[in-house]
Amino acid sequence: MMSTILDIGLMALVVLWLWMSIIACLALRRDDSLTTVQKAAQAIFAIVVPLFGAMVVLHLVYQHHPEVVSKSLVPWPIRTVIFGGSIPANTLRDEREGPFIGGYDRLNRKLDDFDGD
Numbered sequence: 001m002m003s004t005i006l007d008i009g010l011m012a013l014v015v016l017w018l019w020m021s022i023i024a025c026l027a028l029r030r031d032d033s034l035t036t037v038q039k040a041a042q043a044i045f046a047i048v049v050p051l052f053g054a055m056v057v058l059h060l061v062y063q064h065h066p067e068v069v070s071k072s073l074v075p076w077p078i079r080t081v082i083f084g085g086s087i088p089a090n091t092l093r094d095e096r097e098g099p100f101i102g103g104y105d106r107l108n109r110k111l112d113d114f115d116g117d
Contacts, residue, residue, distance in 0.1 A: 013051075016075065020054035021047045024072050027061045029067040058082045 024046035028039045042061075046054040059082045062069045074082055 012092070017050045017054070018076070019075070020051055020058070024054040024057040024061075027058060027069045031061055031065045033065055055081055059084075 025043050028034065028043055028046075032038070034042070042057045046057040049056075055078060058069055058074070060081060069082070071079070071083065
């Protein structure tokens with residue numbers, strides 16, 4: 001039983017390593033600012049150093065040329081490592097979407113005028 005769990009965990013890590021390496025190689029292929037030697041060296045680093053290599057390559061490419069890294073392909077736990085920070089707040093919200101936003105309650109009554117009736 002325990003060896004089966006370890007085998008499944010190991011397979012998941014191998015799949016994650018291969019997935020991240022493929023994403024890193026695709027990002028390097030799309031980056032026109034790097035020379036062929038730089039692309040080859042970074043691709044080798046991404047493949048040879050499991051997970052960490054791909055994350056470093058994706059982080060470097062994202063800092064230099066962010067539009068070549070497909071954010072939707074990167075698994076959610078690794079996104080903050082590669083893209084840095086947390087996901088930005090939604091600035092397109094309407095004041096009425098949540099309670100007490102902008103000094104109004106859900107019924108659009110000004111909070112200063114609310115008696116609790």
